[in-house]
Amino acid sequence: MKGIEISKNFFNEYCLPKLNEKAPHLLNKINVGLVGEGSECFFLDDEISKDHDFDKGFSIFIEEKYYKKYRDELEEIYKSFFDGNYVQNSRKGVICTEDFYQKYTNKRYAPISNVDFLNIRESYLSVATNGEIFYGRNNLFMNMRKYYQKFYPKDVVYKKLAAYLFQMAQSGQYNLFRSLKRKDDMAVFFSKNEFINATFGALYLLSKNYMPYYKLRKRYLESKNYYPTELFIDLESIIYESDEEKLYYLVEKVCAYILNILKIREIVSTKDSFLVAAAEDVTKNIKDPIILRLPIMKGNFNV
Secondary structure, eight states, X not given: OOHHHHHHHHIIIIIHHHHHHHOGGGTTTEEEEEOSSSGXXXXXXXXXXXXXXXXXXXXXXXXXXHHHHHHHHHHHHHHHHTTTOOOOOSSSEEEEHHHHHHHHHSOSSSOOOHHHHHTSOHHHHHHHHOSEEEEEOSSHHHHHXXXXXXXXXXXXXXXXHHHHHHHHIIIIIIIHHHHHHTTOHHHHHHHHHHHHHHHHHHHHHHTTOOOOOGGGHHHHHHHTTOSOHHHHHHHHHHXXXXXXXXXXXXXXXXXXXXXXXXXXXXXXXXXXXXHHHHHHHHHTTOOOHHHHTSOGGGGGSOO
């Protein structure tokens, strides 16, 4: 059973009745769930991830206007769920709603501007919107959650996508093969790394999912069942392949796959297989003059 299911069952069967008994006046002021850092919040926990920070638990989110008044009361109730043996941490326990969103989005309220959206780390947005809420009403927490779960505004998607396409072209279609010719193994390694990072960035954008922390990227995207298994096999093959001809085939195959998606969605019209042309095409879709003026690579510096 996944960590979220364990925590959800624990809350519904044991904690909610206690809350209803001890603090019925707070039931309409809180949201309860497991959201944030940790593989269990992405439904990716396994036997290996259970070696640290893994136990039943959840967060109780309450708005700032109630937080100071009821924090001590809620923390005592929370500890009672664990017979007083639970120490609150930054991931679980009683959390101020505005503090939570400030931590991961640098904003206490929504909506925000395109530039603000662009400046938030993608991994932070994935953390702010993952997991599951077990209990709660449509208050500030849920309104913020729904707002960010709608994904980026179109102009932000285009800005970030252009940056990732440019990075794919520069690192994979260009510098990788120059590094191979120089027999510079370190530069080859870094070129592959840049190309794969940029590819995942583009794939996450095209699937309308925020890209998480690096160690979860492949497994989380695979779990969405949005892309064919063959694509992930090709990306892994690029890591280990050293033959120039085979590498060229794999890199161009991945680039062609993404370019085809862009053409089907009528985001680009270029016939050039070099993705710099696609990046320039994507940029033409941006209407916000502020982010349109930013350098092309600005979109992906904050992963």
